Amino acid sequence: MGNCWFRGSISVNRVSSNAKPETPKIQSPSERDRSEESKLPSNPKEVEALRRDSSSAAPRNPLVAFSFDDLAAATNNFRPDSLIGGGGFGRVYKGSLPAEPLPVAVKVHDGDNSFQGHREWLAEVIFLGQLSHANLVRLVGYCCEGDHRLLVYEFMPRGSVESHLFSRVMAPLSWGTRMKIALGAARGLAFLHEADKPVIYRDFKTSNILLDEEFNAKLSDFGLAKDGPVGDKSHVSTRIMGTYGYAAPEYIMTGHLTAMSDVYSYGVVLLELLTGRKSLDRSRPPREQTLADWALPLLTHKRKSMAILDPRLAAAGAEMPARAVHKAAMLAYHCLSRNPKARPLMRDIVASLEPLQADGAGGAGA
Numbered sequence: 001m002g003n004c005w006f007r008g009s010i011s012v013n014r015v016s017s018n019a020k021p022e023t024p025k026i027q028s029p030s031e032r033d034r035s036e037e038s039k040l041p042s043n044p045k046e047v048e049a050l051r052r053d054s055s056s057a058a059p060r061n062p063l064v065a066f067s068f069d070d071l072a073a074a075t076n077n078f079r080p081d082s083l084i085g086g087g088g089f090g091r092v093y094k095g096s097l098p099a100e101p102l103p104v105a106v107k108v109h110d111g112d113n114s115f116q117g118h119r120e121w122l123a124e125v126i127f128l129g130q131l132s133h134a135n136l137v138r139l140v141g142y143c144c145e146g147d148h149r150l151l152v153y154e155f156m157p158r159g160s161v162e163s164h165l166f167s168r169v170m171a172p173l174s175w176g177t178r179m180k181i182a183l184g185a186a187r188g189l190a191f192l193h194e195a196d197k198p199v200i201y202r203d204f205k206t207s208n209i210l211l212d213e214e215f216n217a218k219l220s221d222f223g224l225a226k227d228g229p230v231g232d233k234s235h236v237s238t239r240i241m242g243t244y245g246y247a248a249p250e251y252i253m254t255g256h257l258t259a260m261s262d263v264y265s266y267g268v269v270l271l272e273l274l275t276g277r278k279s280l281d282r283s284r285p286p287r288e289q290t291l292a293d294w295a296l297p298l299l300t301h302k303r304k305s306m307a308i309l310d311p312r313l314a315a316a317g318a319e320m321p322a323r324a325v326h327k328a329a330m331l332a333y334h335c336l337s338r339n340p341k342a343r344p345l346m347r348d349i350v351a352s353l354e355p356l357q358a359d360g361a362g363g364a365g366a
Contacts, residue, residue, distance in 0.1 A: 120223030245279030267335025276310030
């Protein structure tokens with residue numbers, strides 16, 4: 001989805017079971033989806049009823065049900081100079097509310113009133129209305145009025161990791177900042193996987209990792225998140241959705257979703273942080289277009305893993321900590337294993353990254 005809260009255009013790449021990589025698209029709703037469309041809420045009372053039904057206890061996070069006029073006033077009537085980003089199923093505006101001391105980000109789904117857009121809006125309300133963690137973006141409230149579907153989040157002033165990694169104008173992120181981001185994002189995923197009701201994020205990528213003023217990473221955009229398997233179930237069967245270059249190969253082939261699907265996506269993001277390359281880049285030679293395929297054979301060799309580091313790190317004059325680089329490269333290697341059962345748990349990834357925070361943890365170059 002990639003609803004990033006910064007200025008610039010965002011590409012939307014979804015995978016489907018029969019789509020070619022060069023033509024990503026969203027799967028059309030199934031007959032079951034269409035039958036469920038009438039069950040979607042049409043007002044705040046119905047939203048709150050769904051929130052109660054989806055939780056074994058009372059909803060953990062109080063959310064404000066805003067009127068459309070409230071949010072129009074907060075964003076200066078959605079003026080173009082308030083627009084800070086967009087993608088997926090919405091545009092995002094910076095705004096201010098009387099009850100909030102800090103700015104907010106208002107995502108407007110009105111441009112796409114499809115069933116899928118409505119369902120993703122509701123998924124964010126349900127998940128972020130229940131979950132609270134330092135590495136998840138905070139949902140302040142929502143608007144469900146007529147055809148209007150909006151979400152109100154805390155404002156993340158540094159925008160997305162994607163905007164920093166691949167910008168031609170921003171200063172490159174330092175090694176220390178990249179490892180800080182990697183750890184924060186890993187903690188967010190670990191929290192989801194270890195929750196009382198485990199959650200599979202399903203769309204982990206650099207455009208969905210937002211940064212606060214101190215470059216603390218927070219996961220955003222829960223539109224594709226799914227409840228994890230329970231009891232003796234090993235996976236969740238679902239329509240295949242996500243982003244090419246990040247989605248786990250076994251998920252694309254079978255539609256079987258597990259926490260290990262997120263771990264694979266995490267490995268791709270870790271590679272992007274290491275190399276400064278995009279997960280999928282059609283402008284590169286054919287063998288280098290898919291980052292995971294190109295980098296995987298190089299990660300286990302110390303010299304080769306140093307050689308594929310983002311050249312902007314060396315250009316910035318910082319001396320790279322070879323030991324930490326190799327450990328991070330090996331961690332990415334294990335996350336990208338073709339055997340899902342061989343991938344590490346997110347809590348183990350967190351434990352592996354924590355010691356690396358002291359290695360070359362220079363100031364944030366951004």
